[in-house]
Amino acid sequence: MRIGSKKRCHRFSSRRLPTVKLGAAVVEFASIAPVMILFTFGLIEIGRVSMVKQTVMHATREGARVAVRPNATTQDVINQINQELTTFDLQSAVIETIPAALEATEPGANVTVRVRLDMNDVSWVPNYFLFSEGEMLVETVMRRESTN
Numbered sequence: 001m002r003i004g005s006k007k008r009c010h011r012f013s014s015r016r017l018p019t020v021k022l023g024a025a026v027v028e029f030a031s032i033a034p035v036m037i038l039f040t041f042g043l044i045e046i047g048r049v050s051m052v053k054q055t056v057m058h059a060t061r062e063g064a065r066v067a068v069r070p071n072a073t074t075q076d077v078i079n080q081i082n083q084e085l086t087t088f089d090l091q092s093a094v095i096e097t098i099p100a101a102l103e104a105t106e107p108g109a110n111v112t113v114r115v116r117l118d119m120n121d122v123s124w125v126p127n128y129f130l131f132s133e134g135e136m137l138v139e140t141v142m143r144r145e146s147t148n
Helices: 019-069 072-086
Strands: 092-098 108-119 135-143
Touching: 019 072, 019 108, 019 135, 072 092, 072 108, 072 135
Parallel strands: none
Antiparallel strands: 092 108, 108 135
């Protein structure tokens, strides 16, 4: 060993954090983590609601396409919409057609297909948002085709 060379002490290496800084990091993480988790679940819930709304909108359009055919019945429309809603396992949907009896509807008349869903059936975490008390309402209006 040369004279004047200093031996490094590995016990106080600059790679280790002092205990005070480590404790501060733990406290900061503990205070921020719940808020970040809440935001993450909120984003997931909003994404789920948007995805279900698009699916229900597609289902009402498909139901309206069935409803405007000359020989369509209300049961045909309900079957079509239920088939479309099986993607998200939404079995509690309330399906309405206006007029209620499609068989008596004149050609050229408007036909409305409406689907209502309770928001608690849409959400993965019931009562997570303030809007979970309401319902999702989607409707499509098309003109009935003629037989000519």
